[in-house]
Amino acid sequence: MEKMNKEYPVFSNWKFVFHEMYSLDHKYPWYIAIRSVAGFLAPFIAAIIPSVAISLVEKRADFLTFFGIMLVFVLGNMIIGIISAKYDFLIKKKNYKVQFQSVQKKVISKIMTVDYQILESVEGKRLADGAKYSYCVEWNGWSRIMDMFTPFAFNLLGIIVYTIILIPRCPWVLPVFAIMSIMNVMIERKIALKGYRKYRETIWETDSRVEYFFQRSTSATDGKDIRLYRMEKWFVDVMNTLVQRRMKVWKRVEMYYFLPHLSDTIWSFVRDIIAYTVLVTQFLAGELNATTFTFYLGIITGFAGWLNGGNMGDGFVRANSEMIRCNWGINDYRSFMDLPDSKHNTDKENQERKADQEETSKTLYQKNDTDQEEISKTIYPQDGTDQTEKGVTLEFKNVCFRYPGAEHDVIHNLNLKVKAGENIALVGVNGAGKTTLVKLLCGFYHPNKGQILINGREISDYPETEYRKLVGAVFQDMMVMATSVAENIACEKQEDIDEQKLRQAMRLADIEEKICSLPRKEKTSVTNFLDKDGVSFSGGELQRILLARALYKDAPLLLLDEPTSALDPLAETAVYEQYHRLSQGKTTIFISHRLASTKFCNRIIYYENGQVKEDGTHDELMKENGAYARMFEIQSQYYNEKGGDSDE
Numbered sequence: 001m002e003k004m005n006k007e008y009p010v011f012s013n014w015k016f017v018f019h020e021m022y023s024l025d026h027k028y029p030w031y032i033a034i035r036s037v038a039g040f041l042a043p044f045i046a047a048i049i050p051s052v053a054i055s056l057v058e059k060r061a062d063f064l065t066f067f068g069i070m071l072v073f074v075l076g077n078m079i080i081g082i083i084s085a086k087y088d089f090l091i092k093k094k095n096y097k098v099q100f101q102s103v104q105k106k107v108i109s110k111i112m113t114v115d116y117q118i119l120e121s122v123e124g125k126r127l128a129d130g131a132k133y134s135y136c137v138e139w140n141g142w143s144r145i146m147d148m149f150t151p152f153a154f155n156l157l158g159i160i161v162y163t164i165i166l167i168p169r170c171p172w173v174l175p176v177f178a179i180m181s182i183m184n185v186m187i188e189r190k191i192a193l194k195g196y197r198k199y200r201e202t203i204w205e206t207d208s209r210v211e212y213f214f215q216r217s218t219s220a221t222d223g224k225d226i227r228l229y230r231m232e233k234w235f236v237d238v239m240n241t242l243v244q245r246r247m248k249v250w251k252r253v254e255m256y257y258f259l260p261h262l263s264d265t266i267w268s269f270v271r272d273i274i275a276y277t278v279l280v281t282q283f284l285a286g287e288l289n290a291t292t293f294t295f296y297l298g299i300i301t302g303f304a305g306w307l308n309g310g311n312m313g314d315g316f317v318r319a320n321s322e323m324i325r326c327n328w329g330i331n332d333y334r335s336f337m338d339l340p341d342s343k344h345n346t347d348k349e350n351q352e353r354k355a356d357q358e359e360t361s362k363t364l365y366q367k368n369d370t371d372q373e374e375i376s377k378t379i380y381p382q383d384g385t386d387q388t389e390k391g392v393t394l395e396f397k398n399v400c401f402r403y404p405g406a407e408h409d410v411i412h413n414l415n416l417k418v419k420a421g422e423n424i425a426l427v428g429v430n431g432a433g434k435t436t437l438v439k440l441l442c443g444f445y446h447p448n449k450g451q452i453l454i455n456g457r458e459i460s461d462y463p464e465t466e467y468r469k470l471v472g473a474v475f476q477d478m479m480v481m482a483t484s485v486a487e488n489i490a491c492e493k494q495e496d497i498d499e500q501k502l503r504q505a506m507r508l509a510d511i512e513e514k515i516c517s518l519p520r521k522e523k524t525s526v527t528n529f530l531d532k533d534g535v536s537f538s539g540g541e542l543q544r545i546l547l548a549r550a551l552y553k554d555a556p557l558l559l560l561d562e563p564t565s566a567l568d569p570l571a572e573t574a575v576y577e578q579y580h581r582l583s584q585g586k587t588t589i590f591i592s593h594r595l596a597s598t599k600f601c602n603r604i605i606y607y608e609n610g611q612v613k614e615d616g617t618h619d620e621l622m623k624e625n626g627a628y629a630r631m632f633e634i635q636s637q638y639y640n641e642k643g644g645d646s647d648e
């Protein structure tokens, strides 16, 4: 796989950030320009005031003239101060907009659409975290780079203007100062980039681990085990070690930023000594009067301020090295945004292929039985939807799948055909690859070899939105949000929910009565995480809510990965019966370790080492007396013995 974490050229990142700012508000460059001119004028006026005062004294100006001119300067400085404060506020406000209205929105959308397999990988998770940090911390990424644009601009303006002022007095100053400054900036850039490359991964690793341990320690779910097993010492020790490691790295990183400042101070010292020597020599030789001498003295002193700071905040060196350092965040953001989305076609690509696909699928289905012919009519229905009342057909053709970095295939040369409307029970030992198969069907993973066809069409050929409509699933790990029951079921905002459909889904999932008994009914929050009146539902109730979610979606392909593991036996039987009714007209794949559930399915697939080992109805497989029959007998024997014990 191509390296995910890319490093973009520094200038390209600055251009990228500036472009984002500009596209959000075309007035942005003006704000920065006005603020930069104000940032330049304030120290410039302060630098020339002494020479103006001396000049007035030399000319023996009267009190009113002296006072009037000084007042103009003081008022000028005050107005500049007000303009600076106003534009600082405007720029900061716009920066927040870029961070939280534009960048945050893009990162959140990307997290939800990026290819699932990538998101699940260590590097993918790390980049997603990096992209989040790039906009939500003040000291890195977007925020800091945007804050630094203004000091960068007004300090640069100061350096240019002061150099031009100094040229007539000392013509050699330009080449000498230019060479010194360019060398300085290059050294500083090299050092800053070295520090960034050397410590970036360690910083990320320690920060993310500290964050992980902190989050787990604040979770109420984890809190039970933490207290029961006295994990607090272990947690604190781990966090202490991480924090110490982070402090060490932090010191080293700061050293990398201290070095450019040190080098700059030395350059400035040399530069100032030369400039002062020339100035004093010219003054003593009578080439300069007191006014001009004072003026140039102010300019030379101010020059160091533009470079090293002091003239209204950070100097050019600091702004430049901060903007280099903050590339960390922008690199993370851009690398993350460049990751591919799910490997589905876009709507446009799909339309272009549609004609071709229709032709192929017709030929394909003509070869199959009459049932398939019926189904082919529903592949590309005239109303533009792929929803079908008969479910969808599935076909795995020589499918191989291996997790990245794994030594063996989890699924190996799998060949399996499922007719529209069939209810399949997928059975097998732990780790056989059942959940992996469901995730492949959901399009989260992609086969390394072979094809998965839904209604004769490869999954990746469907546009993302169209494909998602085809599949409803309930997974083992329960994903519920701390919002209302209704929103959890409909996965939409309250006002967009179809009330009737919601009620029906809750009824079919056998949770309506419980929800309606609560004071706020379906508006009750799931958990009290965000709402003090929220309700903590039991595992079984949550599974029913998730089932209602799959039913509300009403997709023609229903994938149920142990959806009843948290239900009591009575509730489970009731749910099975409901499933049986609900799954009529849908293609269903049902994974369960409780083999009693398989009797509701019209076909059972015993799955082992990523391949179909046995395939048939319950009676057929029992007759075959293979792995399924053994598993079934062991389980029923266990229940019988249990039953026997209790009878005694």
Ligand SMILES: Nc1ncnc2c1ncn2[C@@H]1O[C@H](COP(=O)(O)OP(=O)(O)OP(=O)(O)O)[C@@H](O)[C@H]1O
Pocket: 120, 403, 404, 406, 410, 428, 429, 430, 431, 432, 433, 434, 435, 436, 437
């Ligand atoms: N993200 C992953 N990366 C690497 N290996 C994985 C990943 N997810 C699962 N596996 C491995 O793939 C194999 C199949 O896992 P899968 O979850 O599909 O099995 P299963 O049949 O659903 O198991 P169970 O019945 O216990 O739920 C297991 O050996 C598991 O360790």
